[in-house]
Amino acid sequence: MAEAIAFYTLAVLILGLGVAVITTPKTVHSVVFLVLNFLCVAVLYVVLRAEFLAVIQVLVYAGGIVVLYLFVVMLVNLKRAPEAHEDPRRLARLGLALSGAVLLELAGIVVYSYGRVTPASAPAAAGPLTGAGNTEELGWLLYTDYLIPFEVASVLLLVAMVGAIVLARRES
Amino acid sequence: MLDTIVIPVLKIAVLLNAVLVAVTFMVLLERKVIAWAQSRLGPMRVGPYGVLQAIADPIKLLVKEDIRPVRADPMLFTLAPILSLVPALVVFAVVPFGGDELFYVTDINVGLLFIISVTSIGVYGIILAGWASNSKYPLLASLRASAQLISYEIAVTMTLVSVILTAGTLSMVGIVEAQQQSGLWFGFVQPVAFVLVFIGGLAETNRAPFDLPEAEQELTGGFHTEYSGMRFALFFLAEYANIIVISAVVTILFWGGWLRPFPNVEALAFLDLIPGWIWFFAKMFVFLYIFIWIRATLPRYRYDQLMRLGWKVLIPVAIGNIVLTGVVKVLL
Amino acid sequence: MTGQAAAASTAAPIFDTDELVINMGPQHPSTHGVLRVVLRLDGERVVDADIVIGYIHRGIEKLSENRDWTQIILLTDRMDYVAAATNNLGYCETVEKLMEIEVPRRARYVRTVLAELQRIASHCLWLGTHAMDIGAMTVLLYAFRERELVLDLFEDYCGARLTYNSMRIGGLPLDIPTGWDAKVRAFCDLMEGKIPEYEELLTNNRIWLERTRGIGVISAEDAIGLGLCGPPLRGSGVYRDVRKDEPYAAYDELDFDVPLGTRGDTYDRYLIRLEEFRQSIRIIRQALDGLPEGPVMGKVPRLIKPKAGETYHAIESPKGELGYFIVSDGRATNPYRFRVRPPSFCNLQGLRPLITGHLVADVVALIGTIDIVLGEVDR
Known part of the structure; x- marks a missing residue:
């Protein structure tokens, strides 16, 4: 019961803040809403007993990445409106296609998860979380079953970093 | 009901008040210690030896006129000091002042990460204050602040990894218990990490010699130039609350928290007569004092030198320390 | 640059x-x-x-052209208000040169002592504020503690602590009070012990070194070209000290060194001024040892009215070469033209090339290193 209340309150907050992010006229304000949004998501993780994920969400997204966002938004002059594309309906069509794709994906996830949980109908399906803390388990999983995706992701980030440095370097 | 709601709420209420009172007296301590360092007397007028200055200051700030620049952003200008103070206070939820359950609000299994992540939110207060003031000096200061905080956060977090490796847990209580078991404070096991965390802590709390975001000689007060009265006081509270947090964290991670010296030596068992929380506060006081002492002694770094120190010295050393800790851990 | x-x-x-x-x-x-x-x-x-500049312009030069020759001494106090005695000295010597008045030897010695005490006070203020600009706040209080003692000595001598009006054309208004020389000696001993205290906080401090070494470097040619004087000029290794080159007061009879820099950066200028503390103490001790007996006021006509003519005379103030150019028409009891060459103003010329290319934090350090007093810049 308490969990359901928490979930729906958070869901409303997250969606509301999400709407606020894209509707606020001032860019700095929308970044602030984005931070609040991330914090609410972190609380959602806590409700799901994924404390480690929650803390990492705050640390990496709210405390790190969005700070850099804010940095850019504050410094770049955003007063000039973006130049309109020749075809005014291009954006609308693109948006429609993208939101359709997301909707399909969400529907797919819902159908798939229903199909998976119903036959098993056991709470142990997802693997029980021991009291010792999920940090260790997460670590084990990352370095055993998911080692290759983990390493691939690291290399990807490294490539992005090198790329950024190459782009930002001044010709000397 | 009693266990899940009443007692925690009471604990939180007591803790919040204790922290805020501690902060006001920390300001007094700073004024006194710096005054002695500079062969002055410091505050002497309010109460005997000026001890009531700690109460007079907040009253003065509270009753001051609340000034908001006309061209400031109203929402963010108000929000910034709050965003700065709240994380500083929230962190205390996982700081154990003693081994007994009475002395901490909660002990979560990711305690240390919780502290790191919540303090990282505090930077928003500074950045937004600088931007919302719509003034040039605060803007420059908030740029300095955000670059500084992110850089040093990386260094500190990297360093803490080696402590976590040594302790084998992220829980604050667990880390102290690990020190009890090993019989050695981690300050002796991880001296490099201690130095790095303390330097990083100085930088993250914007303290001298890393107080660039509020360098009054260069930026006329930095990000809080346009703030006055209680809004300014909130920044002030946040800064000193953060100093207390860093001192507490250093005490817990490296100097055995509430443990007496040489926790496993039977011959010194008489030291247990002194309760753990007194040991804790005594150790913490030492670090608070060092914070002030440093401020009275050192000149200020320049922005580029500060970044160089962070990225080219602290972070490589921190990474080396992790590798070394890992190797030693595997070999033993 | x-x-x-x-x-x-x-x-x-x-x-x-x-x-x-x-x-x-x-x-x-x-x-x-x-x-x-x-x-x-x-x-x-x-x-x-x-x-x-110009925010504290009071028109001292123009005012002086409408004042009695003696009254002008009061106005000179208010130019470099942290070194009023040197300003008095420069003006009085210029008028003496114009009127060819012989100043008694004792007066010249006491003037030297006052000028060097003033140099210590001025450098104390400089050291404190310069260190404060770079963030070392304790040095400020230490330096002001010693400056206070100098002000006490001046108070003992002439009753004032900031604007002394301590000299007269032809000599001094007062002989030194009984026991004053002993007090000055005691101060010299004390000051000698305090300089290592400043040095301990700054000279080998790594942050101080990083903040001052290689900051605001100016070559000897550029320094001369910009007309810099005093410690900023000597910091670039140029040997120029009015006390040596064109001796005045009793400097030709006293032995002292002129410290020179090699790199011309902020750190060198800092070292030079610290060394000048020591040299000042040396000069004061010699002057007190050799203090001659006799009157402190020379033979001056009741009505000061120089004959028509003009003269320029410079002294080494704590900030550099302080010169007075005075024209008398020989008829009035006030100067026809009164012009000051203030060292702060000339040194301020160097600020723009010094700070260009540096960071904001260096700007405050560089304003500090040229040691200006705005009262003297604007006059």
Whole structure:
């Protein structure tokens, strides 16, 4: 019961803040809403007993990445409106296609998860979380079953970093 | 009901008040210690030896006129000091002042990460204050602040990894218990990490010699130039609350928290007569004092030198320390 | 001017960037009064700077042309108000030169002692504020503690603590009070022990070194070209000290060294001024040892009215070469033309080339290192 209340309150907050992010006229304000949004998501993780994920969400997204966002938004002059594309309906069509794709994906996830949980109908399906803390388990999983995706992701980030440095370097 | 709601709420209420009172007296301590360092007397007028200055200051700030620049952003200008103070206070939820359950609000299994992540939110207060003031000096200061905080956060977090490796847990209580078991404070096991965390802590709390975001000689007060009265006081509270947090964290991670010296030596068992929380506060006081002492002694770094120190010295050393800790851990 | 500035201007940024224009001053804690520096910044780097003065202009030169010759001494107090005695000295000697008045030897010795005490006081103020600008706040209080003692000595001598009016044309208004020389000696002993205290906090401090070494380097040619004087000039290794080159008061009879720098950076200028503390103490001790007996006031006509003519006379004030150019028409009891060459004003010429290419944090350090007093710049 308490969990359901928490979930729906958070869901409303997250969606509301999400709407606020894209509707606020001032860019700095929308970044602030984005931070609040991330914090609410972190609380959602806590409700799901994924404390480690929650803390990492705050640390990496709210405390790190969005700070850099804010940095850019504050410094770049955003007063000039973006130049309109020749075809005014291009954006609308693109948006429609993208939101359709997301909707399909969400529907797919819902159908798939229903199909998976119903036959098993056991709470142990997802693997029980021991009291010792999920940090260790997460670590084990990352370095055993998911080692290759983990390493691939690291290399990807490294490539992005090198790329950024190459782009930002001044010709000397 | 009693266990899940009443007692925690009471604990939180007591803790919040204790922290805020501690902060006001920390300001007094700073004024006194710096005054002695500079062969002055410091505050002497309010109460005997000026001890009531700690109460007079907040009253003065509270009753001051609340000034908001006309061209400031109203929402963010108000929000910034709050965003700065709240994380500083929230962190205390996982700081154990003693081994007994009475002395901490909660002990979560990711305690240390919780502290790191919540303090990282505090930077928003500074950045937004600088931007919302719509003034040039605060803007420059908030740029300095955000670059500084992110850089040093990386260094500190990297360093803490080696402590976590040594302790084998992220829980604050667990880390102290690990020190009890090993019989050695981690300050002796991880001296490099201690130095790095303390330097990083100085930088993250914007303290001298890393107080660039509020360098009054260069930026006329930095990000809080346009703030006055209680809004300014909130920044002030946040800064000193953060100093207390860093001192507490250093005490817990490296100097055995509430443990007496040489926790496993039977011959010194008489030291247990002194309760753990007194040991804790005594150790913490030492670090608070060092914070002030440093401020009275050192000149200020320049922005580029500060970044160089962070990225080219602290972070490589921190990474080396992790590798070394890992190797030693595997070999033993 | 410097290499960094050249690099900043030639490297073409790939993104369009706006320069940030910042008004540092006239109300700013580190501009030492009412100096206004309009900085054009690229990030935190100074691309260009415009130095605006005149906020404390009181027209002292014009006022002086409408005052009695003796009354002008009061006005000179108010130029470099942290070194009033040297200003008095420069003016009185200029008029004495114009009127060819012989100043008694004792008066010249006491004047030397006063001028060197004043140099110590002025350098104390400089050291404290300069260190404060770079963030070392304790040095400020230490230096002011010693400056206070100098002010006490001046109070004992003439009753005033800031604007002394301590000299007269032809000598001194008062002989030194009984026991004053012993007090000055005691102060010298004490001051000698305090200089290592400053040095311990700064000289080998790594942060201090990083903040001052290689900051605001100026070559000897540039320094001469800009007309710098005093410690900023000597910091670049140019041997020029009016006390040695054109001795006045009793300096030709006393033995002292002129410290010179080699690199011409902020650190050298700092070392030079610290050494000048020691040399001042040396001069004061010699002057007190050799203090001759006799009157302190020479033969001066009741009505001071120099014959028609003009003269220029310079002394070495704590900040550099302080010169007075005075024209008398021989008829009035006031100067026909009165002009001061203030060292702060001339040294301020060097600020723009010094700060261009440096960071905002260096700007305050560099304003500190040239040691200006705005009262003297604007007059």
